[in-house]
Amino acid sequence: MSIEIENVNKQFGTFKALSNVSLAIPSGELVALLGPSGCGKTTLLRIVAGLEYADSGRILFNGEDTTQSHVRERRVGFVFQHYALFRHMTVFDNVAFGLTVRPKATRPSKQDIREKVMKLLQLVQLENMATRYPAQLSGGQRQRIALARALAVEPQVLLLDEPFGALDAQVRAELRRWLRRLHDEIHVTSVFVTHDQEEALEVADRIVVMNKGKIEQVGTPDQVYENPATSFVLNFLGSVNMFHGRMSQGKAQLSGLQVHSNGYAGADDTPAVAYVRSHDIEIDRSQIDNSSIKAEIKNILKLGPTVRISLLIEGNSEFVEAELTRDKFQQLDLKHGEHVYVHPRQVRVFVDDFQI
Amino acid sequence: MKLFKRHNNVLPGFGITLGFTIFYLSVIVLIPLSALVFRTMGLTWGEFISTVTAPRVMASYKVTFGAALIAALINAVFGVLVAWVLVRYKFPGRKIVDALVDLPFALPTAVAGITLATIYSSNGWVGRYLEPLGIKIAFTPLGITLAMTFIGLPFVVRTVQPVIEEIEVELEEAAVCLGANRWQTLTRVIFPMLFPSILTGFALSFARGVGEYGSIIFIAGNMPMVSEITPLLIITKLEQFDYRGATAIACVMLLISFLMLLVVNLLQKWSRRYAD
Amino acid sequence: MSAHVSTITTSVKSKDRAQNEPAVVRWLLIAVALIFLALFLALPLAAVFSQAFEKGLSVYLDALREADTMSSIKLTLITAAFCVPLNLFFGVTAAWAIAKFTFPGKNLLITLIDLPFSVSPVISGLIYVLIFGLQGWIGPWLQDHDIKIVFAVPGIILATIFVTFPFVARELIPLMEAQGREEEEAALVLGATGLQTFLRVTLPNVKWGIIYGVILCNARAMGEFGAVSVVSGHIRGMTNTVPLHVEILYNEYNYTAAFAVASLLAFLALITLVVKTIAEWKVRQQLENH
Numbered sequence: 001m002s003i004e005i006e007n008v009n010k011q012f013g014t015f016k017a018l019s020n021v022s023l024a025i026p027s028g029e030l031v032a033l034l035g036p037s038g039c040g041k042t043t044l045l046r047i048v049a050g051l052e053y054a055d056s057g058r059i060l061f062n063g064e065d066t067t068q069s070h071v072r073e074r075r076v077g078f079v080f081q082h083y084a085l086f087r088h089m090t091v092f093d094n095v096a097f098g099l100t101v102r103p104k105a106t107r108p109s110k111q112d113i114r115e116k117v118m119k120l121l122q123l124v125q126l127e128n129m130a131t132r133y134p135a136q137l138s139g140g141q142r143q144r145i146a147l148a149r150a151l152a153v154e155p156q157v158l159l160l161d162e163p164f165g166a167l168d169a170q171v172r173a174e175l176r177r178w179l180r181r182l183h184d185e186i187h188v189t190s191v192f193v194t195h196d197q198e199e200a201l202e203v204a205d206r207i208v209v210m211n212k213g214k215i216e217q218v219g220t221p222d223q224v225y226e227n228p229a230t231s232f233v234l235n236f237l238g239s240v241n242m243f244h245g246r247m248s249q250g251k252a253q254l255s256g257l258q259v260h261s262n263g264y265a266g267a268d269d270t271p272a273v274a275y276v277r278s279h280d281i282e283i284d285r286s287q288i289d290n291s292s293i294k295a296e297i298k299n300i301l302k303l304g305p306t307v308r309i310s311l312l313i314e315g316n317s318e319f320v321e322a323e324l325t326r327d328k329f330q331q332l333d334l335k336h337g338e339h340v341y342v343h344p345r346q347v348r349v350f351v352d353d354f355q356i
Numbered sequence: 357m358k359l360f361k362r363h364n365n366v367l368p369g370f371g372i373t374l375g376f377t378i379f380y381l382s383v384i385v386l387i388p389l390s391a392l393v394f395r396t397m398g399l400t401w402g403e404f405i406s407t408v409t410a411p412r413v414m415a416s417y418k419v420t421f422g423a424a425l426i427a428a429l430i431n432a433v434f435g436v437l438v439a440w441v442l443v444r445y446k447f448p449g450r451k452i453v454d455a456l457v458d459l460p461f462a463l464p465t466a467v468a469g470i471t472l473a474t475i476y477s478s479n480g481w482v483g484r485y486l487e488p489l490g491i492k493i494a495f496t497p498l499g500i501t502l503a504m505t506f507i508g509l510p511f512v513v514r515t516v517q518p519v520i521e522e523i524e525v526e527l528e529e530a531a532v533c534l535g536a537n538r539w540q541t542l543t544r545v546i547f548p549m550l551f552p553s554i555l556t557g558f559a560l561s562f563a564r565g566v567g568e569y570g571s572i573i574f575i576a577g578n579m580p581m582v583s584e585i586t587p588l589l590i591i592t593k594l595e596q597f598d599y600r601g602a603t604a605i606a607c608v609m610l611l612i613s614f615l616m617l618l619v620v621n622l623l624q625k626w627s628r629r630y631a632d
Numbered sequence: 633m634s635a636h637v638s639t640i641t642t643s644v645k646s647k648d649r650a651q652n653e654p655a656v657v658r659w660l661l662i663a664v665a666l667i668f669l670a671l672f673l674a675l676p677l678a679a680v681f682s683q684a685f686e687k688g689l690s691v692y693l694d695a696l697r698e699a700d701t702m703s704s705i706k707l708t709l710i711t712a713a714f715c716v717p718l719n720l721f722f723g724v725t726a727a728w729a730i731a732k733f734t735f736p737g738k739n740l741l742i743t744l745i746d747l748p749f750s751v752s753p754v755i756s757g758l759i760y761v762l763i764f765g766l767q768g769w770i771g772p773w774l775q776d777h778d779i780k781i782v783f784a785v786p787g788i789i790l791a792t793i794f795v796t797f798p799f800v801a802r803e804l805i806p807l808m809e810a811q812g813r814e815e816e817e818a819a820l821v822l823g824a825t826g827l828q829t830f831l832r833v834t835l836p837n838v839k840w841g842i843i844y845g846v847i848l849c850n851a852r853a854m855g856e857f858g859a860v861s862v863v864s865g866h867i868r869g870m871t872n873t874v875p876l877h878v879e880i881l882y883n884e885y886n887y888t889a890a891f892a893v894a895s896l897l898a899f900l901a902l903i904t905l906v907v908k909t910i911a912e913w914k915v916r917q918q919l920e921n922h
Contacts, residue, residue, distance in 0.1 A: 051366050051817055071366050071820050078821040084814035087918070088836040098822030101832070153822055365733065367816050368826030373729035377741070380722045384793055385747055388759035391769060395762050434668045441665040445658055453666065455909045459673050461848070462901035462908070464855025465753075466875040467894040470882045471676040474683060474891075481679060482671075506672055538653065567752030570857035570875070574882065587754040591862060594758065599767050606755045613750045621743065 001062045001156040001189050002027045003048060008057030010043055010213075017043045018054070019213045025191060025206075027062075030183045032204035033193045036236070040213040041193045042081075042161055048191065049159050050074045061156060077150030077188075079160040083142045085134040091145050092130040095120055098153035120148040123182070140171040147179075151186070160192035164199060176203050197237045201225065209233045231350045234275050241281065241320050243274040247351055272351045276344040281322035283309065283332060284341045292341040295320060297334060302326070309334065311342055389610070396607040399600055407604040415581040416589045419497055423585075424565030427504035432558045435512025436550065442513075443520040457514070460507045465570025472503055473575040495577030500585060503571040508561030515557035519550055552627030556620055563616040567609070680898040683891035695881075695889035696896070703869045704877035705896075707785065711873060712853040715792045719849050720842070723800025727838075728830075731808030732816065742805065748797045757791045757862025783865030788873060791859040796852045800845035807841040808834070810919055840918060844911035851904040855897055 003025040010018040018040045025031050033041040046052040048059055050071030058067045066074055086094050095117045099108055108116065121127040124144035134142055143163065150158060163179070164172045180203050183190055194200050200207045201221045209216045209224060209232070217229040228234035247270045284292065295311035298319070307329040309322045320342055324332075334340065396404065407413070441447075442454050460468065476483045476493040483494060493499045523546060531541040569587040577583045586609060593602035653661075685692055695701065726745060730738060748756065763769045764781035774781060781787045815837070819829040835842075857875040864871045872880065874897060881890035 049821060051821070053366075071817075072823050072825070075823075076821060078818065080814050080818060082814060084818040086815055086818075086833055086836075097819065097824070097832075101819070101822065101824040101828045149818075149822070365813065365817075366820055367732050367813060367829075369830075370729060370733045370735075373725045374733075374735070377722070377726040377729050377745075380725075381741075381744060384790075384797055385744065388763055388794070389747070389751070391762045392755065392759050434665070437661060438665045438669060441662050445662055447662050451909075453669060455905050456669065456673050456677075458905055458908065459677060459901065462851050462855075462904040463677075464851075464857060464875050464878075464894075464897045464901070466857040466878050467680060467855070467897045467901075468676060469857075470878065470890060470894060471679050471683075474887070475675060475679050481675065506676070509672060563750055567750075567754070568858075569752065569754050569861075574879075587752050587858065590754050590758060594761065594862065597767075599762070599765075602758060603762065606752075606758050609752055610755055613752065613755075617743070617747070617750045 753858025
């Protein structure tokens with residue numbers, strides 16, 4: 001089922017949580033709402049669920065206005081950040097809850113409920129945990145039970161609030177892949193909230209990047225990573241180097257490097273900022289062309305498969321961070337204090353937050 | 357209702373539950389208490405002052421507040437000790453002792469009153485050993501203090517106990533690592549953390565003592581000017597159909613209760629000033 | 633869950649570090665505390681039962697079987713039967729509104745709910761005399777219509793409701809606040825109605841908190857003396873509750889009978905302490921599982 005969010009506003013006291021947010025989520029997609037804490041992503045998710053009411057704007061499910069309908073009638077599956085499992089119920093009763101609270105007329109028989117719950121427990125690979133209580137489960141298991149419970153009511157939409165936020169790094173990575181596979185199997189329209197860019201890039205079909213109550217960009221993982229619409233998106237996805245400078249005659253003059261940018265020929269003598277991702281910085285022993293800058297290696301940090309190198313640009317007090325693969329690092333045999341040339345492979349220049 | 361719902365959350369029943377809460381609170385507590393204030397306003401200022409400052413009334417304040425103050429002090433000392441011992445030390449029967457601390461909450465005051473009077477009378481279990489020493493407890497102001505200590509003890513223990521429980525091991529360890537000895541750790545790290553709760557417990561114990569009636573009247577002797585507490589004086593006036601007198605004195609007591617309540621609330625706010 | 637493992641380890645730690653004081657100091661402190669408690673708490677408790685059985689079991693039982701005693705027991709039970717359910721209902725309602733919602737004036741409301749605890753029991757009785765007594769606000773009207781409230785059973789019930797008013801609410805409010813709203817929200821998303829959510833999710837989570845509040849409310853309702861004394865009128869066999877009957881017997885120098893009846897209340901107090909301890913333990917457990 002598709003979800004349309006139209007001009008939604010939400011204010012908490014003096015804090016504007018969402019300002020005029022519009023978004024269309026096509027049926028069957030797995031969408032990530034990505035942004036720093038306080039950007040409004042959880043509020044938006046709760047408004048879609050009906051757990052919070054928007055001050056203005058509409059929510060449409062399959063083109064039908066649900067803004068006024070109660071959370072109970074929306075048939076959404078919601079997985080809470082801390083799971084919100086019912087502590088006093090067994091795993092089985094937790095998953096069965098949504099079915100057992102239905103009015104008599106539409107409630108499945110005990111046998112049907114039993115079958116359905118067991119099937120869901122199989123789906124989340126916890127069929128032997130049915131008689132346990134939530135307190136007896138690990139974090140990852142609880143997470144999966146919360147998911148099974150949400151799926152039991154056959155929701156039209158599945159909403160997950162920081163689904164992996166409270167888990168250890170390893171369990172997290174495992175569950176991410178599992179959620180992706182599960183979605184490929186059941187294909188229910190799903191939206192999840194996260195502040196972890198890696199998680200969004202790995203799991204989602206489409207990423208919605210949010211900041212300060214507004215949507216910065218919507219796109220596939222490739223789109224938002226390769227073509228960030230705003231400097232915020234670029235900054236938020238991956239580690240970047242920032243160069244301040246000025247535009248003049250269609251060229252950006254940035255601490256020693258020049259960038260040709262035709263799209264902004266009109267702008268003359270305006271401040272500009274250029275961004276280069278750490279792994280887009282190449283290090284060479286000799287100058288390749290006039291975009292290479294001389295720099296001194298100040299620090300080398302080996303982080304497993306990658307090596308992070310801090311360099312001080314010559315004649316300038318600015319630092320540049322470069323990320324190399326271990327192989328490349330060993331090949332170059334770089335040493336602390338050495339003078340080398342850095343060469344930005346891909347530079348993105350923003351003037352007033354518009355990319356050129 | 358709709359307005360509240362939109363601004364709050366989706367859980368149902370806010371309007372009706374809050375409505376009933378305020379209604380029941382008003383009928384049972386607020387309206388009856390305001391009756392006391394309104395009835396007192398029927399008196400002229402001069403009448404009011406002369407009633408609440410009559411010598412016998414003044415003497416009763418002295419007995420009541422004096423005894424309550426001493427009882428609260430005793431409780432502040434022993435209550436902290438009991439709380440400390442219960443949280444920090446292991447000894448056989450600790451759980452039972454812990455449960456027994458609440459006895460004064462659970463034991464009806466009349467039962468406490470007749471029992472204390474019996475134990476501390478001149479031929480009672482304890483009284484008979486104190487009598488030869490020239491110490492008389494039953495039927496003297498000392499007896500009043502004793503009864504107030506009994507009923508006020510749990511307040512200090514139960515306010516201080518959770519605070520001791522919550523003191524992190526790391527704090528003491530940090531103090532030791534920085535070279536503090538045990539005494540310095542106690543006085544400079546632990547005691548300052550406990551102090552607000554000790555004060556709160558002291559104030560609660562004091563307030564309870566001031567208002568107490570049932571456990572005291574049996575042991576007090578109830579001699580006017582000597583061992584007559586203010587609550588008893590209110591009842592005496594009432595029994596003599598001196599409603600105005602009773603109301604005026606009760607109003608003073610109520611005012612003091614409110615002040616104590618305010619103090620306790622401020623203390624609690626103060627004690628949370630370092631909270632995250 | 634991970635949190636409950638960690639709480640267990642901290643509490644074990646907190647007991648281990650008792651080694652910080654020298655053993656002599658430790659045992660000295662324990663001894664002082666225990667002597668103090670023995671003198672102030674255990675001794676009176678023992679005295680009640682010792683005095684009650686001083687003249688043997690048959691005298692004890694006769695004292696209890698006496699008609700006035702029986703009628704005082706009946707009145708006390710009736711009082712509790714009105715007062716506990718009413719305050720229970722109020723406590724749950726108030727806790728729902730206060731703990732699950734935010735609204736201006738919340739702290740003031742909590743303070744007002746606690747108010748009866750800081751009012752002297754004597755005043756708690758007096759205020760009802762001032763309203764319903766002959767010289768009271770609606771006393772004359774009541775007399776014209778032949779309705780008796782003070783110096784009769786309704787007055788006793790009212791005064792008792794007043795003094796036991798906060799028990800359930802003040803126990804439930806912090807408990808429900810600590811448990812948050814997420815589970816209720818989860819129930820609603822899964823399609824439960826408001827009532828289903830309350831009965832199947834909220835109530836089981838605060839069950840022990842309710843038991844705790846009810847047992848304390850009941851103990852106070854059955855044992856209240858000062859407030860009831862003011863509104864009762866002290867008519868033997870009519871408006872005497874058990875604590876008032878104890879007073880009468882004691883003032884008549886009928887000590888054995890007084891302590892026999894008092895021992896019933898002391899026994900009730902012991903049961904209260906046991907249930908309270910269990911409930912406290914369960915509530916802690918529930919919060920730790922959270």
